[in-house]
Amino acid sequence: MGLQSLSVWTVLWLLAFSDAVSHDDFSFSISHLPIHNYTRLTEIKKHCNRFISSASKLEFGDSYVSTLKNELSFFNGDWEQDTHGATLMPFDDSDMSHATSSFITPWKLVSFEVKNVTSTQSQQPKNTISITGVLSIGITRNTIVISQPFSKFHKKPGMSALRVDFEGLYLETENESLVCLLGNSTFPFKKVPTRVEDDDFTSYFNVRRTYNEEHVILPHDQILLVLKYPKPLPSYSFKRIHGEMTSLNKKDDFEYFDKVHITSHSGISITTSEDLILESKSFDQNPLQDAMIEDGVNKFNNSEFCRILKFFEHKAYRVMPNLKLGGQIGYQDKVGPFLLGYEIQAVDRNNENLRILMHNIICKEEKVSGVLRMYPATMDPHVAARRTGLSPLTLSVKGTWNSSTGLLSMTGCVGPTLVKCDTGVLLYFPKSFSSKQRSVVSGSIFSLNNQTGFYHPVFIGLEMLYENGWYKSAYLSYNYSKSELAIEFKERSQEPWFFTYIRKSLFRYHVLEEEKDGNFKVSNSLSDDLRIDTFSSFETFVRVEVLSLGGSFITNESHFNEVSKNDVVNISMNLFIIEAPRKVKEESYRHVSKLYLEGLYDQSVGRLYLIGCRKVSFDDVELERGLDCLIEVGIEYSSLNTRWLINPTAKITIASQRNEDDNYHFKPVRLQTFMIRDKNHEKDVIFREILEGYLRVLLLLVFIAHILNQMRKMLTSIEPLAYISLAMLGLWIIGYGINLIYGKEIVIISWKTQYYKNQPYDHQTYKRYLSILDYFVRFLVLVSMVLMGKIFHMVLKARKALHDENKWTPNEKKVIVVSLCFYMGYLFLITVERVIWLYLNPLQGASIKDVYMRLIMDVLKYEVYKLQDYFMFPQIIALYVWKIGTRDNGLGSFLHGLWIPSIVLFFYDMFRDPVDYAIVANDIVL
Numbered sequence: 001m002g003l004q005s006l007s008v009w010t011v012l013w014l015l016a017f018s019d020a021v022s023h024d025d026f027s028f029s030i031s032h033l034p035i036h037n038y039t040r041l042t043e044i045k046k047h048c049n050r051f052i053s054s055a056s057k058l059e060f061g062d063s064y065v066s067t068l069k070n071e072l073s074f075f076n077g078d079w080e081q082d083t084h085g086a087t088l089m090p091f092d093d094s095d096m097s098h099a100t101s102s103f104i105t106p107w108k109l110v111s112f113e114v115k116n117v118t119s120t121q122s123q124q125p126k127n128t129i130s131i132t133g134v135l136s137i138g139i140t141r142n143t144i145v146i147s148q149p150f151s152k153f154h155k156k157p158g159m160s161a162l163r164v165d166f167e168g169l170y171l172e173t174e175n176e177s178l179v180c181l182l183g184n185s186t187f188p189f190k191k192v193p194t195r196v197e198d199d200d201f202t203s204y205f206n207v208r209r210t211y212n213e214e215h216v217i218l219p220h221d222q223i224l225l226v227l228k229y230p231k232p233l234p235s236y237s238f239k240r241i242h243g244e245m246t247s248l249n250k251k252d253d254f255e256y257f258d259k260v261h262i263t264s265h266s267g268i269s270i271t272t273s274e275d276l277i278l279e280s281k282s283f284d285q286n287p288l289q290d291a292m293i294e295d296g297v298n299k300f301n302n303s304e305f306c307r308i309l310k311f312f313e314h315k316a317y318r319v320m321p322n323l324k325l326g327g328q329i330g331y332q333d334k335v336g337p338f339l340l341g342y343e344i345q346a347v348d349r350n351n352e353n354l355r356i357l358m359h360n361i362i363c364k365e366e367k368v369s370g371v372l373r374m375y376p377a378t379m380d381p382h383v384a385a386r387r388t389g390l391s392p393l394t395l396s397v398k399g400t401w402n403s404s405t406g407l408l409s410m411t412g413c414v415g416p417t418l419v420k421c422d423t424g425v426l427l428y429f430p431k432s433f434s435s436k437q438r439s440v441v442s443g444s445i446f447s448l449n450n451q452t453g454f455y456h457p458v459f460i461g462l463e464m465l466y467e468n469g470w471y472k473s474a475y476l477s478y479n480y481s482k483s484e485l486a487i488e489f490k491e492r493s494q495e496p497w498f499f500t501y502i503r504k505s506l507f508r509y510h511v512l513e514e515e516k517d518g519n520f521k522v523s524n525s526l527s528d529d530l531r532i533d534t535f536s537s538f539e540t541f542v543r544v545e546v547l548s549l550g551g552s553f554i555t556n557e558s559h560f561n562e563v564s565k566n567d568v569v570n571i572s573m574n575l576f577i578i579e580a581p582r583k584v585k586e587e588s589y590r591h592v593s594k595l596y597l598e599g600l601y602d603q604s605v606g607r608l609y610l611i612g613c614r615k616v617s618f619d620d621v622e623l624e625r626g627l628d629c630l631i632e633v634g635i636e637y638s639s640l641n642t643r644w645l646i647n648p649t650a651k652i653t654i655a656s657q658r659n660e661d662d663n664y665h666f667k668p669v670r671l672q673t674f675m676i677r678d679k680n681h682e683k684d685v686i687f688r689e690i691l692e693g694y695l696r697v698l699l700l701l702v703f704i705a706h707i708l709n710q711m712r713k714m715l716t717s718i719e720p721l722a723y724i725s726l727a728m729l730g731l732w733i734i735g736y737g738i739n740l741i742y743g744k745e746i747v748i749i750s751w752k753t754q755y756y757k758n759q760p761y762d763h764q765t766y767k768r769y770l771s772i773l774d775y776f777v778r779f780l781v782l783v784s785m786v787l788m789g790k791i792f793h794m795v796l797k798a799r800k801a802l803h804d805e806n807k808w809t810p811n812e813k814k815v816i817v818v819s820l821c822f823y824m825g826y827l828f829l830i831t832v833e834r835v836i837w838l839y840l841n842p843l844q845g846a847s848i849k850d851v852y853m854r855l856i857m858d859v860l861k862y863e864v865y866k867l868q869d870y871f872m873f874p875q876i877i878a879l880y881v882w883k884i885g886t887r888d889n890g891l892g893s894f895l896h897g898l899w900i901p902s903i904v905l906f907f908y909d910m911f912r913d914p915v916d917y918a919i920v921a922n923d924i925v926l
Contacts, residue, residue, distance in 0.1 A: 041123045048180035055127040055171040069114040077264030078389025079110040095158035106141040128169040135164045152186035177229040184221035222248035239266045263390040263416040287444040287457040295430035297406030306363035314385040319351040320459040336458035339392035359385040369398035390415030422449040434479040435613045472553030482611035486599035490609040507639035509606030527554040536671040539580040547572045572598040608635040630657040644684040647675040647913040677918040693773035696747045699901040700780035706897040720891040721798035727874035735868025751914040819874045
């Protein structure tokens with residue numbers, strides 16, 4: 001696709017500890033770190049004295065010391081820095097275009113791992129424990145987050161990373177635990193000029209961070225890190241970690257950097273019911289009430305609910321537009337309680353580039369707690385779920401599940417301070433789907449404060465795609481609300497009965513497979529057969545996936561007894577159209593890039609008649625839940641019994657049923673896909689190869705029989721023999737001789753794409769059989785060449801007889817010259833056409849001269865191997881040059897018979913497609 005994504009597949013990689021995520025991708029190897037001897041305890045006492053003086057008495061044993069490492073370590077937290085001009089590290093943003101980067105901010109991630117804990121240091125203050133640790137801190141947004149093992153600072157486009165080694169003290173106060181550490185590292189500083197006047201030296205360092213200069217790496221050991229671990233408060237349910245990393249140098253010093261603020265959390269816990277803000281009560285307001293009435297609500301018991309909620313953990317919820325807000329009002333920097341400036345600069349009111357996930361879920365009985373995290377759609381949800389920072393894009397929530405109403409009601413506190421806890425969160429699980437309802441989980445985030453800090457509700461939904469089969473089959477049903485419109489569409493689209501009769505009689509299409517008990521099993525058959533996952537052009541990717549057939553969703557073991565033996569069944573699907581970012585064509589499909597479809601599948605003709613819904617602007621009261629559902633979509637699949645000859649494809653038409661003056665009307669869209677996947681394609685390829693082998697034998701036998709028959713007739717009259725062109729006979733012998741010598745295919749050249757040639761099917765089982773056919777064809781070609789040689793000799797004798805009788809004798813010189821001129825002109829035109837195509841589609845990184853020379857040589861080689869296909873042209877030229885007719889002299893029957901193989905091959909080539917593989921783009925992210 002060429003799309004340069006901002007997704008981070010690997011963010012922080014540190015050594016595992018206990019139950020923490022163990023393989024994040026942004027860190028340094030610390031297996032070779034030296035063992036600390038706590039040589040800086042005197043400095044540590046000096047800078048940490050304000051904390052040491054208030055330390056409480058510690059009572060601990062060996063088990064406490066061993067678990068302390070895990071409790072103090074955290075991974076994938078967030079950091080921010082004060083902006084006074086002294087930045088911590090540079091960042092190279094040349095990995096992406098400025099147009100995209102203007103809306104996305106790189107992620108600032110930090111991890112801290114405790115390496116050593118000891119309570120036996122002789123000089124450590126009372127009520128403290130000595131510790132060492134490593135802080136990995138950086139800025140990243142790409143997938144190559146790998147650093148050198150011994151490098152304390154590493155920078156590449158899209159990623160900067162810094163490692164700081166710390167030693168210091170752990171202590172506890174009345175309300176919190178904390179660590180106070182001194183660190184050393186190798187920091188990136190601006191290059192110092194070789195000569196700087198004394199008067200200008202101070203001013204240079206005051207503005208040094210704004211200069212676009214190369215950085216030098218210098219040691220720096222005056223770094224203070226203070227991390228606090230407050231005890232969980234009733235307002236939130238997990239231990240919040242926050243701290244600061246500061247420079248102990250003066251602001252005017254070269255090594256100084258602005259203060260760095262760090263946030264994270266170390267896990268979630270639910271203890272007693274008193275810790276819950278919500279018990280069994282409900283909110284006074286419910287923004288989801290109307291949707292719940294229309295969709296119905298699944299009501300689970302507590303154990304079912306916890307299992308399902310955990311199953312949907314780390315899934316990406318889409319942020320829906322609020323339909324009651326009217327039309328678009330430009331860009332916004334706040335969505336509900338979330339402040340976008342932290343990672344996402346701005347979004348429009350459709351919120352297409354926003355996602356929310358719920359992670360760190362703890363569910364015990366009806367009690368629930370977790371974190372809602374908003375993130376850009378370009379980030380992988382599993383990467384977002386591994387983050388622990390508490391930014392303005394996080395909402396720590398907890399509440400209760402009400403099994404009688406089917407509602408999960410939670411209160412949320414916005415990070416990083418977790419002081420503002422005036423957000424309500426509602427989630428429910430719809431029990432029915434339709435073209436207007438495509439979410440397995442729906443929810444709303446809204447303000448509990450009607451005065452200060454009020455904001456409009458934010459609606460979220462976890463959309464159903466192709467997976468989650470067990471949940472669909474157990475808890476969901478499909479409500480076909482567009483059946484009548486689909487039936488009308490089908491009736492209007494019917495072709496004349498005669499063509500329908502022929503189609504049903506001659507062609508077969510994908511159908512439900514009937515089992516012995518009379519039920520119909522879909523399994524991975526019909527749903528996969530109807531699935532489209534390929535390109536319609538090199539710039540447009542199309543995906544169509546089946547959600548349901550009949551009243552049940554597609555699973556691995558879906559049975560349908562309600563469809564009986566009807567040709568037409570109800571069906572629902574999703575359609576996605578993804579365009580390349582630099583599409584050449586002016587026509588765009590963005591207005592129909594995502595459609596929710598439901599309608600009918602006619603198994604007898606392989607056609608889908610669907611009604612589609614698309615998301616549009618929400619300033620029209622005629623829309624259904626913000627969707628334009630006046631769209632008809634037709635999909636036509638190729639027949640099964642012709643796929644050995646014609647590759648399986650699909651035709652898609654999308655048309656609006658609105659009036660042309662309607663704002664939501666659009667011109668019809670017609671797409672012809674490339675080859676789609678077919679589970680029987682390998683069998684079709686084998687069938688074609690065997691059939692082509694038999695066809696070669698048949699054509700050669702017909703050719704030989706015709707020659708033998710004509711040779712018998714020619715014995716009665718020698719005059720027609722004299723007008724057979726020797727150039728024609730010679731071209732036949734030379735053309736097939738070249739192919740026999742070089743082992744090329746004869747008579748019918750198998751047409752295979754380069755993509756298939758690179759990874760062909762293994763036909764080992766049929767290889768011997770195909771080889772026997774090939775040997776027999778070559779034998780028949782040798783026979784035909786002998787017969788042609790015999791006719792060549794007969795023509796020479798006939799011309800000698802005419803010459804002896806003083807009659808006009810045909811001369812081959814002019815025929816050969818004219819034939820050669822025509823052939824050279826044909827080669828020139830073919831070469832020019834290829835050169836023009838190459839000029840319009842230049843190859844990247846290739847020498848133009850070498851490419852053109854290789855192109856010309858390939859054309860010449862290909863045409864030489866096809867010489868036998870042109871053997872009749874010298875005879876046609878000879879008839880015009882010699883000005884003779886073929887009606888009365890018996891020559892016509894001979895020449896016409898030679899055309900039979902060429903005519904058969906012409907029609908065969910006209911209908912057959914090249915053997916190819918389906919181009920599947922599984923890495924396309926929707």
